[in-house]
Amino acid sequence: MQPVGAAAPLRVDIAEKTFRSAEGIAVKALENLSFEVRQGEFACLLGPSGCGKTTTLRILLGLDQDFKGSFELPTSETGRIAAVFQEPTLLPWRTLEQNVRLGLPKARRNIDLDWLFKALGLVSVRSLFPAELSLGLARRAALARAFATEPAILLLDEPFVSLDEQTASRLRYLLLDIWSARPTTALMVTHNVREALMLSDRIIVLSARPAHVLGYFDVRLPRQSRNPQVMSDLARSFSQKFPDVM
Amino acid sequence: MRQETTGEGEHAGRTTSFSPLLRALTPGLTIAVSLLVLYLSWSFAAAAWPSRAFPPPDRVWQTLLNEAASGELAYHLGATLARVAASFILAMAIGSAIGILLGTYRRADQFFNAWVILFLNIPALVIIVLAYIWFGLNEVAAIGAVAVNKIPNVIVTMREGARALDRRYGEMAFVYRFSRLDRFRHILLPQLQPYFAAASRSGIALIWKIVLVVELLGRSNGVGFQIYLYFQLFDVAAILAYTLAFVAIMLLIELLLVQPFERHATRWRGRPA
Numbered sequence: 001m002q003p004v005g006a007a008a009p010l011r012v013d014i015a016e017k018t019f020r021s022a023e024g025i026a027v028k029a030l031e032n033l034s035f036e037v038r039q040g041e042f043a044c045l046l047g048p049s050g051c052g053k054t055t056t057l058r059i060l061l062g063l064d065q066d067f068k069g070s071f072e073l074p075t076s077e078t079g080r081i082a083a084v085f086q087e088p089t090l091l092p093w094r095t096l097e098q099n100v101r102l103g104l105p106k107a108r109r110n111i112d113l114d115w116l117f118k119a120l121g122l123v124s125v126r127s128l129f130p131a132e133l134s135l136g137l138a139r140r141a142a143l144a145r146a147f148a149t150e151p152a153i154l155l156l157d158e159p160f161v162s163l164d165e166q167t168a169s170r171l172r173y174l175l176l177d178i179w180s181a182r183p184t185t186a187l188m189v190t191h192n193v194r195e196a197l198m199l200s201d202r203i204i205v206l207s208a209r210p211a212h213v214l215g216y217f218d219v220r221l222p223r224q225s226r227n228p229q230v231m232s233d234l235a236r237s238f239s240q241k242f243p244d245v246m
Numbered sequence: 247m248r249q250e251t252t253g254e255g256e257h258a259g260r261t262t263s264f265s266p267l268l269r270a271l272t273p274g275l276t277i278a279v280s281l282l283v284l285y286l287s288w289s290f291a292a293a294a295w296p297s298r299a300f301p302p303p304d305r306v307w308q309t310l311l312n313e314a315a316s317g318e319l320a321y322h323l324g325a326t327l328a329r330v331a332a333s334f335i336l337a338m339a340i341g342s343a344i345g346i347l348l349g350t351y352r353r354a355d356q357f358f359n360a361w362v363i364l365f366l367n368i369p370a371l372v373i374i375v376l377a378y379i380w381f382g383l384n385e386v387a388a389i390g391a392v393a394v395n396k397i398p399n400v401i402v403t404m405r406e407g408a409r410a411l412d413r414r415y416g417e418m419a420f421v422y423r424f425s426r427l428d429r430f431r432h433i434l435l436p437q438l439q440p441y442f443a444a445a446s447r448s449g450i451a452l453i454w455k456i457v458l459v460v461e462l463l464g465r466s467n468g469v470g471f472q473i474y475l476y477f478q479l480f481d482v483a484a485i486l487a488y489t490l491a492f493v494a495i496m497l498l499i500e501l502l503l504v505q506p507f508e509r510h511a512t513r514w515r516g517r518p519a
Contacts, residue, residue: 063417081421089418093436093514102432103422129514149422 010037010060010153010185014069016210017055029055030067031210037202039074042179042186044196047206053189054086056211057157060187074152074185082151084159088138090130096141097126103145113148119178120144136167140174147178154179156188160195172198176223197234198226205242217241301483310487318472319491325468326492329385329457333392334450340393341400342442346434348401349408366398370456374463383464392456399452400445407441439511446504454496 017030029052037043045053058064060071061083073081082103090099097117101109117123120140130138139159146154159175160168176199179186190196196203203217217238221230285303292302313319348355348362377391415433424433461470469488476484 061417061421063420080423083418083421085414085418087414089414091415091418091432091436093439094432102424102428105423106425131514145422 009039009072010074010187011072012036012056012060013071014056014059014067016069017052017059017064017067028210030212032212033069033206035204035213035216037185037187037204039185040183041201042183042199043188043202043204044200045187045189045204045206046193046196047191047211048208049191051206051209052211053191053206054157057083057155057187057189060155076150076152078150078152080149080151082146082149082154084139084142084146084154084156086157086159086161088130088135088142090133090138090141090145092130095127095129096122096133096137096144099130099141100145100148103149111148113144116144116148116178119181120174136163136171139163139171143171143175143178147182150182151184154184154186156186158189158191160192168195175199180223193235193238194231197231197238198223203238214242298480299482301486305483306486306490309481309483310491313484313487319488322467322469322472322488323491323495325465326454326457326461326470327495329389329392329460329468330450330454332389333396333457334446334453336389336393337396337400337449337453338442338446341397341445342404342438344397345401345404346408346438349405349411355405362398362401365394366402370395370459374456374460378464385465388457388460388465392453392460395456396449396453400449403441403445403448404438407438410441411437436511443508443511450496450499454492 011034013034014030015032016028019027019029021027033052033056045056047053055064059067060073061081090096091102094102097113100113100116104111114123117126120143122137122140122144125133125137130141133141143159146156160171163171172195188196188199197219201219203219205214205217206212207214219226219234221234226234288303292300310319344358348358373394374391377387377394381387381390411434415437416429419429419433457468458470458473461468462474465471469492472488473485476482476488
């Protein structure tokens with residue numbers, strides 16, 4: 001399937017990113033981190049906790065501009081980046097639907113989003129305030145906000161963390177459904193190998209801090225055929241290739 | 247969920263149909279009883295120590311009716327209310343703007359903090375007198391003096407609000423390319439709303455007290471002017487009549503304007519069970 005509007009791949013080439021702590025101690029978070037995500041591909045950035053995955057996403061989102069290096073984002077007619085943050089980050093004083101629509105440019109605020117709310121099971125709660133939602137529903141709303149913008153690239157920062165396994169896996173399937181309906185270049189940060197194997201076309205494995213790419217793991221199987229048997233085979237070959245990660 | 251035991255159905259039914267109504271009326275009843283007790287103790291005290299300087303509530307009420315009938319009350323209340331409104335809007339607008347700027351830019355805050363503390367500690371009376379000397383005995387000086395008295399308080403509260411802004415919402419707005427106006431309406435204002443409410447609450451009470459002093463010192467109408475007049479005549483009943491009339495108006499503003507607005511602005515917090 002031809003992804004909507006995606007033309008160029010995501011190219012990342014960060015030479016160095018250093019944090020300075022309150023006491024003035026320099027901590028190198030990223031060093032010579034370079035990778036590429038092909039257009040329309042779902043990629044996962046996998047690495048140990050605290051290795052600089054979130055930092056990488058923040059740089060790509062333009063939230064952190066204090067680094068050495070460069071990156072290139074895919075373009076499309078909307079030209080937008082969408083993000084799903086670790087926390088849902090919905091505005092508590094706006095309803096779920098207002099939150100989703102506020103992410104859209106003014107001209108498209110009133111477009112029909114019924115398909116999206118239906119696909120994510122949010123139809124009955126679209127007029128509720130975030131305080132009235134469970135974490136799972138709030139996460140779905142954050143996904144809805146991201147997909148509504150029809151972005152050129154979607155960046156997800158551990159969007160299923162701190163959910164119970166059942167809810168998390170339901171949400172993973174929902175994400176897959178909606179992503180297959182409107183495929184877009186996506187980069188998801190995770191430290192969960194199973195999650196990465198289930199969702200992605202390509203896993204980019206990062207080292208501990210300062211993060212650089214250890215290697216790639218491509219999953220060429222279609223997602224529908226990744227049943228439990230296949231998944232455990234995948235996990236085995238992954239742990240053979242990256243014995244230190246699992 | 248209400249639990250009912252069978253066999254007592256009739257009895258239980260009667261109490262449940264009665265008690266919710268009673269519960270709904272309780273806050274209102276409490277206030278009514280409390281005001282009645284105040285009225286009775288005032289009447290009793292005034293009767294026990296009869297004096298022109300301590301009139302019973304009925305005489306205050308009578309004075310109030312006389313003043314209202316002559317049109318004096320409405321005229322002076324209106325003048326004071328207009329000054330309160332003008333100084334309030336002025337103080338909130340300028341104070342909020344400066345407060346948000348100082349809360350956002352640390353350098354500016356470090357530089358101007360001393361000024362804020364200075365103005366915070368200048369007595370209201372000094373500002374009023376200086377305003378009248380510098381700008382003459384006119385309306386602009388009066389309203390300006392009241393506003394300048396209140397602005398430092400608004401700055402301090404709003405600065406705290408701007409410091410407490412959640413960065414995550416700003417980052418979300420950046421990623422999703424919110425326009426300036428949207429950022430203001432959907433990110434900034436809702437986060438500052440509690441601070442704004444606190445500043446207005448304490449502001450309106452402070453402002454109306456200072457407005458009276460301003461009127462006493464340099465205006466020829468308003469509640470403050472009337473109170474000064476009746477002070478010279480030693481007419482305590484009239485002084486109390488004007489005071490109570492204005493307090494009643496402020497109470498109405500609180501009940502009919504401020505509280506409904508706040509309920510609307512904070513509806514997202516979820517209703518208490």
